[in-house]
Amino acid sequence: MSCSLSIGERYHAFPIFHGESRVAGDEVRTNNDAMLSDLDNVIMPLRCVFCGTPTRAPERHICAGCDDDLPRIPSPPPASSSPFEYDVAPLEYAFPVDAAIKALKFKRRLFYAPAFAELLCTAAACMPPDIDAVMPVPLHWRRRWFRGFNQAVEIGRPVAKHLSVPLVTSVRRQRATPFQSGLNAKERARNLKSAFVARGVLPYRHVLIIDDVITTGVTMQQVARVVKQAGAGKVSALAVARAV
Numbered sequence: 102m103s104c105s106l107s108i109g110e111r112y113h114a115f116p117i118f119h120g121e122s123r124v125a126g127d128e129v130r131t132n133n134d135a136m137l138s139d140l141d142n143v144i145m146p147l148r149c150v151f152c153g154t155p156t157r158a159p160e161r162h163i164c165a166g167c168d169d170d171l172p173r174i175p176s177p178p179p180a181s182s183s184p185f186e187y188d189v190a191p192l193e194y195a196f197p198v199d200a201a202i203k204a205l206k207f208k209r210r211l212f213y214a215p216a217f218a219e220l221l222c223t224a225a226a227c228m229p230p231d232i233d234a235v236m237p238v239p240l241h242w243r244r245r246w247f248r249g250f251n252q253a254v255e256i257g258r259p260v261a262k263h264l265s266v267p268l269v270t271s272v273r274r275q276r277a278t279p280f281q282s283g284l285n286a287k288e289r290a291r292n293l294k295s296a297f298v299a300r301g302v303l304p305y306r307h308v309l310i311i312d313d314v315i316t317t318g319v320t321m322q323q324v325a326r327v328v329k330q331a332g333a334g335k336v337s338a339l340a341v342a343r344a345v
C-alpha cells in the first residue's frame with residue numbers, strides 16, 4: 102500500500118468509519134452465515150478495520166499497510182512452571198490494538214472480531230495439530246447479558262472453524278468478579294479464585310483457550326486449571342494482544 106501515513110494517522114483519518122454508521126452492516130457479518138456474508142460483501146465491500154481502505158484478496162479485514170504497522174511481539178516458549186504448552190499473543194496491547202479491543206468490547210464495534218480472528222488463525226498455524234477444541238474465556242452471564250456478546254466467543258468461533266474443531270463453552274464463570282483493570286497479579290488471582298467451573302468432563306487432548314488480551318495471565322491460568330481438572334490433557338493460550 103503506497104501510503105506515507107502511520108497506522109495511527111490512518112486510524113484517526115477515518116473517524117466516520119469508526120462511528121455508529123458502520124456498526125449495523127458489520128454486525129450482519131458476525132452471524133457466520135456465509136451466504137449473508139458474501140451478499141454483505143457485494144453490497145458493502147470489505148474495508149480495512151483500521152483505516153477504511155477497501156481490501157482485496159488475500160487481504161480481508163486488515164490491509165497490507167496496516168498489517169505491516171501492527172505492533173507485533175514475539176511469543177517465547179512458556180516457562181516450565183506454566184500450565185501452557187504454547188502461550189501466544191501476536192500483538193502488543195498498544196495503539197491501535199488497545200483502542201480497537203476497547204471499541205469491540207465497550208462500543209460494540211463487532212467488525213473488529215473477524216479481523217482479530219484472522220490474526221489468530223495465522224498464529225494458530227504455528228501450533229501443533231493435536232489441538233482438538235477451542236475454548237473462549239467465559240464471561241459471567243450478567244456481563245454477557247449487559248454487553249450482548251462475549252468478545253472471546255466472537256474471536257474464537259472463526260478460529261475453531263479454521264482448525265475444524267469444536268468451540269467448547271462448557272466452562273462458565275460462576276462469580277461476577279469486579280473488573281480486573283488496575284489489579285496486580287496477586288490481586289487478580291485472589292479476585293478470580295473459584296471464579297470458573299466446568300460443566301461435565303472435557304475429554305480433549307489439547308484445548309486452545311482464547312481471549313482478547315492477556316494482561317497478567319491470571320485469567321487464562323485459572324481457566325486452564327479448571328479445564329485440566331475436568332480431564333483435558335494439555336492446554337495452550339492464544340490471545341490477540343499481550344500487555345508488556
Ligand SMILES: [Zn+2]
Nearest residue numbers: 149152164167
Ligand atoms: Zn488499513
